[in-house]
Amino acid sequence: MDRYKTLFKQLNERKQGAFVPFVMIGDPDPDTSFEIICQLIDSGADALELGFPYSDPIADGPTIQKAAIRALKEGATPPQCFEILTKVRALYPDIPFGLLLYSNLVLAKGIETFYQRARDAGVDSILIADVPLREVAPFKQAADNTGIEQILIAPPNASDESLKEVAAASTGYTYVLGRAGVTGAETDANLDARALLNKLQQANSAPSLLGFGISRPEQVKQAIVEGAAGAISGSATVNIIENNLHDKQQMLNKLSDFVHAMKAATQKD
Amino acid sequence: MNKLESRFGEFGGMYVPELLVPALDQLEQAFIDAREDASFQQEFTGLLNDYAGRPTPLTLTKNLVSNPLVKLYLKREDLLHGGAHKTNQVLGQALLTKRMGKTEVIAETGAGQHGVATALACALLGLKARIYMGEKDVERQAPNVFRMRLMGAEVIPVSAGSGTLKDAVNEAMRDWSANYDKAHYLLGTAAGPHPFPTIVREFHRMMGEEIRQQVMDKEGRLPDALIACVGGGSNAIGMFADFIEQPEVKLIGVEPAGKGLHTHLHGATICKGSKGILHGSHTFIMQDQEGQIEESYSVSAGLDYPAVGPQHAHLAQTGRAEYVAVTDEEALHAFQLLARKEGIIPALESSHALAHALNMADEAEQETILVVNLSGRGDKDLAHVTKILGDEVNG
Numbered sequence: 001m002d003r004y005k006t007l008f009k010q011l012n013e014r015k016q017g018a019f020v021p022f023v024m025i026g027d028p029d030p031d032t033s034f035e036i037i038c039q040l041i042d043s044g045a046d047a048l049e050l051g052f053p054y055s056d057p058i059a060d061g062p063t064i065q066k067a068a069i070r071a072l073k074e075g076a077t078p079p080q081c082f083e084i085l086t087k088v089r090a091l092y093p094d095i096p097f098g099l100l101l102y103s104n105l106v107l108a109k110g111i112e113t114f115y116q117r118a119r120d121a122g123v124d125s126i127l128i129a130d131v132p133l134r135e136v137a138p139f140k141q142a143a144d145n146t147g148i149e150q151i152l153i154a155p156p157n158a159s160d161e162s163l164k165e166v167a168a169a170s171t172g173y174t175y176v177l178g179r180a181g182v183t184g185a186e187t188d189a190n191l192d193a194r195a196l197l198n199k200l201q202q203a204n205s206a207p208s209l210l211g212f213g214i215s216r217p218e219q220v221k222q223a224i225v226e227g228a229a230g231a232i233s234g235s236a237t238v239n240i241i242e243n244n245l246h247d248k249q250q251m252l253n254k255l256s257d258f259v260h261a262m263k264a265a266t267q268k269d
Numbered sequence: 270m271n272k273l274e275s276r277f278g279e280f281g282g283m284y285v286p287e288l289l290v291p292a293l294d295q296l297e298q299a300f301i302d303a304r305e306d307a308s309f310q311q312e313f314t315g316l317l318n319d320y321a322g323r324p325t326p327l328t329l330t331k332n333l334v335s336n337p338l339v340k341l342y343l344k345r346e347d348l349l350h351g352g353a354h355k356t357n358q359v360l361g362q363a364l365l366t367k368r369m370g371k372t373e374v375i376a377e378t379g380a381g382q383h384g385v386a387t388a389l390a391c392a393l394l395g396l397k398a399r400i401y402m403g404e405k406d407v408e409r410q411a412p413n414v415f416r417m418r419l420m421g422a423e424v425i426p427v428s429a430g431s432g433t434l435k436d437a438v439n440e441a442m443r444d445w446s447a448n449y450d451k452a453h454y455l456l457g458t459a460a461g462p463h464p465f466p467t468i469v470r471e472f473h474r475m476m477g478e479e480i481r482q483q484v485m486d487k488e489g490r491l492p493d494a495l496i497a498c499v500g501g502g503s504n505a506i507g508m509f510a511d512f513i514e515q516p517e518v519k520l521i522g523v524e525p526a527g528k529g530l531h532t533h534l535h536g537a538t539i540c541k542g543s544k545g546i547l548h549g550s551h552t553f554i555m556q557d558q559e560g561q562i563e564e565s566y567s568v569s570a571g572l573d574y575p576a577v578g579p580q581h582a583h584l585a586q587t588g589r590a591e592y593v594a595v596t597d598e599e600a601l602h603a604f605q606l607l608a609r610k611e612g613i614i615p616a617l618e619s620s621h622a623l624a625h626a627l628n629m630a631d632e633a634e635q636e637t638i639l640v641v642n643l644s645g646r647g648d649k650d651l652a653h654v655t656k657i658l659g660d661e662v663n664g
Contacts (some may be wrong), residue, residue: 055562056435056547059286066427077559082345103284103546108560130546132287134270155288157449162290180288181447 003124004149004172007046009231017266018230019220020209021259022049022069022100025074028245033071034084036241041092041250043128043259046266047129049211049232052081052101059129061184063235066242070256078105078114080245082121089122098125098151098172105141114144125172127151129257133165140169151175154200154208156193163196167205174205176228178212185235189213189223197227215239217265224266232261272297275463277583283462285442285549290351292449297464299369304471309364313472316360319615320393321350323357323475325641329484330345332610339630342492342642343643344480346504347615353645354476354504355386361472366453373397373452377441379406379434379500380570380618381413382645383457388422398422400439403433406570414651420448423511431564432572457476459578462549466506466578473507478641481511486637494519494629496643499592500572502581503643513589522581523625525567526594536565537594538577539585547576562660568597568657569617569650601658604647611615615646619652 011018021040026033040048053071057064085097099118106114106128118126126148131139133152143150149172154163156177166174176196178189193210200208207229214220215236223231240258244251271294273283273356285291289448303309319382325345332401334341346354366374374396377383384400391398400417404426407414417424430436438461445454459469475497484492497514512518527535542553547562555563555575565575569653600617603624608614615623619642626641647654655662 054560055430056439058439058548059288059446061443062429069430070562083365104554104560104562105554106560107545108556108558129286130284130549132283132285132290134283134290134607135284154289155286155291157291158290159291166287177288180449187447 003094004029004047007096009048015268017224017268018046018209018229019044019259019263019266020047020049020230020232021045022051022232022234023237024051024053024064024071025081026053026071026074027185027241028065028070029074030076030080030084030196032248034087035086035252036255037253038091038261043256045259045264046230047095048097049100049234050085050097052078052099052105054105057102059182061182061186061235063184063185063242064237067238068145085121085123093109096124096133098127099123100127100129103128103130107177110143110261111142112191113136115146119146121150123148125149126152127153132170133162135145136169156180156196160199163199164203165201167203170206172206173229174200174208175232176208176210177215178210181212183234185213185214185215185239188212189219192226193223193228194226201227217261220262220265224268230265230266273464273467277350278586279582280550280552280579280582281463281466282551283549284546284551285462286446288446289352289449292445293462293464295369296365299365300464302366303368309368313361313364317357317475319361321356322348323478325349327480327487330611333607336633336637337629337639339633339639340640341626341630342484343478344508344640346642346644347475347613347619347646351386351389352509352648353382353386353616355383355457355474357467357475357507358472358503359383359386359390361425362455362468363394363396366396367394368457369453370452371451372393373399373448374455375399375441375444375452377401377434377437378550379403379437379573381406381410381417381579382571382649384417384422384424385413388417388420389457391422392420401425401427401437402457403431403437405426405432406434407636409468409570409653410649412652419430439576455496458503459506459580460501460548460550460576460663462542462550466550467579469503470506470510470580473503474510476504476642477509477511482510484640485640491515491518492638492640494521495640496521496523496626496642498523498572498618499577499581500525500618502578503622504642506578506580508642509590511649516589519623520584520590522590522592523624524592524594525569525572525621526596527566527568529596530594534572535594536567536575538575539581541593542641550576550579552579552582553577569621570601571616571618572621587630593625595621595624600653603627604654605658610646614647615643616647617650619644
């Protein structure tokens with residue numbers, strides 16, 4: 001199940017960082033969503049972060065909210081999302097993929113049941129946007145029981161003590177926030193993440209992926225120079241979907257170009 | 270870790286993005302410090318008494334109840350400055366904002382009462398307020414929007430989602446995630462993540478304390494039951510808090526049954542909802558089978574919320590408080606009755622509590638003292654009620 005470990009090892013050997021795009025499963029509809037996910041992988045994504053559409057996404061800015069609304073309007077449900085994931089996993093046995101979603105979707109059928117379903121669909125990790133370290137115990141327990149990695153977030157305002165706890169608890173990778181606020185490409189990641197990344201490294205954290213406000217290759221490059229193991233780009237990826245809803249082929253081509261460009265920036269000198 | 274208890278039995282907690290945890294910890298610490306700081310308490314009490322008009326009266330209804338065994342009292346929060354109980358806790362949190370060295374306040378509002386209370390407190394204390402309001406509510410509650418703006422608050426219509434209170438809360442939390450350094454999120458009810466349910470209850474608990482004193486003075490004994498409406502549940506928890514340890518006083522929360530509990534058009538989260546997490550708290554919520562949040566409905570915007578404060582969830586589960594639901598129609602009837610019989614126009618929210626109290630009064634077979642929290646006045650509802658009842662009233 002150690003797809004993340006294998007990935008980071010391979011990337012190290014190739015002197016590369018990871019590029020991890022995020023999309024909402026079911027956006028804009030189930031069939032297109034499946035094609036989008038396959039396109040991202042074929043274009044060179046190292047891993048994927050995938051959202052489950054939720055009615056009240058408090059950690060997300062307008063771009064990802066709209067993606068959730070598009071998917072929900074097409075009737076997206078967690079069982080349908082798991083179906084799509086299962087199809088993707090059958091085609092791509094090695095790429096790590098993680099879920100990024102909200103607690104109430106996990107709770108609805110019982111935490112353990114949700115994690116089991118996720119494991120059965122080939123999911124490697126789960127990050128719950130509204131479950132901080134302090135509330136993570138029952139989720140972490142389910143993760144351990146099912147062999148799923150529980151991802152935690154290291155925010156820029158965390159105390160050193162909290163960072164140590166995040167480093168100790170997060171397995172697979174650690175999601176490092178590039179800035180405060182909600183998801184969105186409108187506001188660039190604006191912090192020098194070096195100090196944060198250093199502290200995590202000293203605390204023996206799982207590899208750090210930097211997210212929030214990452215939309216251009218030079219930001220990916222910078223994240224890796226500063227010490228991140230890679231970068232996650234959500235809203236910029238979803239913007240391409242939103243801007244090309246009328247022309248699927250063009251959407252897939254542009255996603256491909258975007259992933260190629262972002263991935264190219266992960267090569268270390 | 271949390272310094273105060275963050276749960277009420279299995280309910281409550283702090284389900285927020287990691288980014289907001291330090292801001293909530295800072296708020297918890299400020300609240301703990303303020304509680305022990307005599308000068309804070311003095312300033313808060315001074316504002317409550319000399320600015321907002323506490324204590325509010327306890328009025329014995331003269332004509333409303335026909336059963337001679339029953340005395341029905343109204344706790345007159347409608348007479349508080351701002352027109353509702355909301356002003357109590359807003360003054361408390363506004364003082365905490367200053368204590369934390371923050372200069373801006375973010376708030377959400379549904380009917381506009383919390384927004385108005387926030388606007389007035391910020392005007393008074395020199396804070397910059399921005400208030401998120403669903404775009405549907407901005408239309409429905411135009412006079413309150415004007416009040417807020419008149420007092421210098423920025424009102425930001427929210428079109429995302431359903432364009433109502435829950436979406437305004439989402440937007441306020443998003444704003445806070447980006448601006449917690451200089452802005453306090455002044456949450457308007459006893460819901461949301463820890464420490465809000467505790468802080469809001471403590472800044473409203475004088476309602477119950479005053480009731481205890483006032484009923485003892487008038488009757489020489491405690492009341493038999495306290496009745497309050499419950500949306501998020503702030504006026505109810507403030508009324509109940511001082512009596513929770515005394516089981517001889519019944520505590521009754523009245524939820525909005527809207528068009529009826531057999532329909533989907535209601536906001537009765539305890540009576541009909543199920544356990545889940547919304548806006549940072551594990552509590553009863555309205556949701557579908559997969560955990561998507563459902564829209565609530567009520568004729569009264571202040572009760573139109575698909576979650577409820579976690580302490581109410583706990584009081585319901587332990588049986589210490591009883592939760593019932595009252596329809597739009599019953600609330601509108603009580604609204605008119607209080608106007609006609611007592612010359613008091615209540616808020617539609619409070620009319621729900623009153624409607625249930627009137628049913629209890631009819632059924633009483635022994636001497637009974639009831640207290641209803643008349644949590645707000647009905648001025649804000651007049652345009653809405655005119656549309657529903659205009660012809661009937663005008664004749």
